[in-house]
Amino acid sequence: MMIALATLAVLLAGCGGGGGGGAEGAQASPGPGSSAPSLAWDPPTTFSDNTLLDPYVELDYYEFYLRSDTNFADNDVPVAQVSAVTNVLAPDGSSYVPSLTIVFNLVNLQPFTQQGRVYYLSIKSVGMDGLKSGFSTPVVWNNT
């Protein structure tokens, strides 16, 4: 199980979190009329000592963790990772602007889960110097 999850981590890291790949893959939302679930979050704005953090500058990526219980532990292997900031096409169509990644399409995890089961998700933020946050408060995902 852990090997499979580790493999997914590598795959998703290479395609920006899936959802079609490309620069906006991590933020890709379901198409019109689709009910594909996604995981959303608020980017951190502080460091562990409560000083201010600029997520555009000081965050590198997020790690996603998946378990069938809430016992997330330091030796858990992330199942996916996505860049904290992606460049999206500006309205003028001729330049790119940085955009915070705040959504992850959970369809990316379905090949590695079983339908009808309940899972718990948690994420970590990783700074530009490689230091990681603790786990976010887990949320339940009913993979129906």
Next chain:
Amino acid sequence: MKAKRVILSSVLVIAIVICASVARAETLSWNAVTTYTDGSAIGSATVTYTAVWSTSASLTSPTTVASGTSSTSAAFSISSAGMPRGSTIYFGVKATVGGVDSAYSTALSWAVPSLSPSSPGNLRVQ
């Protein structure tokens, strides 16, 4: 007016003062320059300072922290300055009197502090 080369770099002493505030402002400070290289007093002439940082101890390709200030300190933000957390950088300051620059002070090394980010908040499935 007698022209003088300005200021021994060794006169400058730089000290980093870390202010652990919510705004995460750090302050680079240094001693005021009061003499020319020949030891004579600068007197009432205006002295301005330029403070820089670099990832090189020789201060190559420096990035300006403060320029043309008469203050002997400069506040900066690690984030805004783009300083690499977890790495060592070097500060230098030069003084200017009457349009003549001193050499940079002896570089001061500083380990840019590493900090873990907080975890993302408001995680939700939607």
